[in-house]
Amino acid sequence: MSGNMNLTLKVWKQKNKNEKGRFETIEAKGISPDMSFLEMFDVVNEKLINDGKEPIAFDHDCREGICGMCSMYINGRPHGPKQGVTTCQLHMRSFKDGDTIVVEPWRSAAFPVIKDLAVDRSSFDRIMAAGGFISVNTGNVKDANNILIPKDDADTAFAAAACIGCGACVAACKNSSAMLFVSAKVSQLALLPQGQVEKQDRVLNMVKQMDEEGFGNCTNTGACEAECPKEISLENIARMNREYMSASFTQNK
Amino acid sequence: MSKKGFLNSSIGKKLVMGLTGLFLISFLIVHVSINACIFIPDNGETFNAAAHFMATNPVIRIMEIGLFAGLLLHIYQALILTLENKKARPVAYAQINGAANSSWYSRSMGVLGSLLLLFLVVHLAHFWVDTKVAVFSGTADQHNTYNEMLEVFSHWWVVAIYLVGVISLLYHLLHGFQSAFQTLGINHKKYTPIIKKTGIWFSIIVCLLFAAMPVLMFVRSM
Numbered sequence: 001m002s003g004n005m006n007l008t009l010k011v012w013k014q015k016n017k018n019e020k021g022r023f024e025t026i027e028a029k030g031i032s033p034d035m036s037f038l039e040m041f042d043v044v045n046e047k048l049i050n051d052g053k054e055p056i057a058f059d060h061d062c063r064e065g066i067c068g069m070c071s072m073y074i075n076g077r078p079h080g081p082k083q084g085v086t087t088c089q090l091h092m093r094s095f096k097d098g099d100t101i102v103v104e105p106w107r108s109a110a111f112p113v114i115k116d117l118a119v120d121r122s123s124f125d126r127i128m129a130a131g132g133f134i135s136v137n138t139g140n141v142k143d144a145n146n147i148l149i150p151k152d153d154a155d156t157a158f159a160a161a162a163c164i165g166c167g168a169c170v171a172a173c174k175n176s177s178a179m180l181f182v183s184a185k186v187s188q189l190a191l192l193p194q195g196q197v198e199k200q201d202r203v204l205n206m207v208k209q210m211d212e213e214g215f216g217n218c219t220n221t222g223a224c225e226a227e228c229p230k231e232i233s234l235e236n237i238a239r240m241n242r243e244y245m246s247a248s249f250t251q252n253k
Numbered sequence: 254m255s256k257k258g259f260l261n262s263s264i265g266k267k268l269v270m271g272l273t274g275l276f277l278i279s280f281l282i283v284h285v286s287i288n289a290c291i292f293i294p295d296n297g298e299t300f301n302a303a304a305h306f307m308a309t310n311p312v313i314r315i316m317e318i319g320l321f322a323g324l325l326l327h328i329y330q331a332l333i334l335t336l337e338n339k340k341a342r343p344v345a346y347a348q349i350n351g352a353a354n355s356s357w358y359s360r361s362m363g364v365l366g367s368l369l370l371l372f373l374v375v376h377l378a379h380f381w382v383d384t385k386v387a388v389f390s391g392t393a394d395q396h397n398t399y400n401e402m403l404e405v406f407s408h409w410w411v412v413a414i415y416l417v418g419v420i421s422l423l424y425h426l427l428h429g430f431q432s433a434f435q436t437l438g439i440n441h442k443k444y445t446p447i448i449k450k451t452g453i454w455f456s457i458i459v460c461l462l463f464a465a466m467p468v469l470m471f472v473r474s475m
Contacts, residue, residue, distance in 0.1 A: 010347075021344075023347065073346060075348060075350060076346065076348040076349045076350030076351075077350050077354070081353075102347060102348045104346055104347060104348070107342055107344050107346055108341060108342055109340060109341050109342065109343055110341070172354055174338070174351070174360050175334075175338035175341060175342075176338070176342045177263075177338075177341075179263070207262055207263065207264060208262070210263065211262055211263050214340070214341055215263075215341055216337060216340075216341030216342070217263045217266060217267060217334045217337060217338055218263070218267060219334075219338075219359070219362060219432070220359070220428075220431075220432040220435045220436065221354075221355040221356075221359040221360055221428075222354070222355050222359065223351070223354040223355040223360075226354035226355065227354050234435065234440065235440045237435070237440075238435050238438045238439065238440030239438070239440070240264070241264055241267070241268075241435075241436060241437070241438040242438030244264045245268065245438065248258075248259040248265075249259075
């Protein structure tokens with residue numbers, strides 16, 4: 001077909017968590033510029049399967065930019081060259097015919113490789129389980145809007161809640177720090193009345209869990225904010241720092 | 254949570270870096286102001302008087318101990334953090350496009366800091382050691398720091414080393430100044446742009462003044 005592209009992929013292949021990985025060069029032929037990056041991988045995998053070879057393992061789910069499953073560190077950037085998109089929202093028209101594309105998994109001690117490009121992000125789940133929730137008693141459903149919330153707070157909380165937990169912040173950070181993720185989760189609840197009751201325990205427990213998972217430390221380079229597909233702001237990290245300091249020094253435990 | 258727990262947390266360690274960094278920045282203001290006395294064309298009279306005060310005043314001497322403690326803490330914490338951050342990514346990326354998401358100097362604070370430390374060793378050997386010897390041997394009154402500067406900066410290569418030191422300082426400050434405020438939790442729609450602009454101008458002005466000093470002394474020594 002005319003207009004289709006031929007590309008060379010340098011893809012990370014790794015059997016499992018313990019085995020050492022390596023790059024494999026794979027040709028991707030007849031790729032439509034209208035395909036998403038993941039659809040390009042589907043085409044490549046179909047060919048690999050037809051040739052009797054093992055397909056490349058990669059994470060994906062909703063394919064509409066809201067689930068946070070797709071990862072892939074493409075040409076030195078998480079989710080590839082475009083800003084504010086996930087890998088499923090990245091299209092092949094962002095590349096040129098004949099390009100060589102390097103695809104790596106998220107690399108972090110806290111995100112061990114499961115296979116090839118799929119990594120285990122359950123460290124994020126454990127951080128959420130440590131405090132990323134509000135406790136609600138069962139009973140009758142409350143009337144909507146019986147607690148008034150200032151519009152600015154609602155908007156800021158909503159912007160923080162846009163985080164899909166994909167881990168691009170960790171992948172982009174030169175220190176593998178998870179501060180943008182954790183701060184978004186701390187912020188979305190700390191800004192709202194329902195979350196404020198438990199805000200001190202929440203921030204202390206979530207940061208403790210983050211440190212235990214082996215993420216690195218933040219040096220304020222701002223790479224996370226620039227690479228976040230949901231454009232979560234660095235403001236959240238500052239808010240988490242404030243919440244953590246005030247909780248540490250005022251909680252009498 | 255105990256205080257020990259706080260200082261061992263990722264946020265506690267950041268805070269130590271930020272606070273010691275701001276403390277060292279406050280020292281730079283004093284240092285550059287005192288040294289700016291060499292710009293007065295009086296053969297170093299004002300400067301020598303200021304330098305003599307700084308070398309002998311007991312309050313300043315006690316503060317000097319605090320300064321070294323702050324510097325060592327900043328270096329120690331930076332080493333701990335760097336080692337932890339290296340451990341957090343055991344397998345390196347084959348390709349990194351860092352320029353797409355952050356400034357090179359924000360990613361090179363460790364290298365810039367190490368250059369500064371090397372420079373500091375040379376700098377202390379040039380001026381601080383001699384001053385200390387003079388103070389402890391009771392000859393501080395005759396010690397002419399201005400003439401010492403003329404002597405040290407009469408070699409072009411010494412001037413070159415100092416300029417490299419000042420450039421490292423410039424980029425270290427360009428990231429460090431505003432980064433310290435973010436660490437303290439100050440990120441505000443109105444004030445953060447002011448802090449960032451202040452940081453840039455502060456870094457440029459302080460470093461230009463520092464850079465002018467060895468150059469001026471080199472010219473005067475000719």
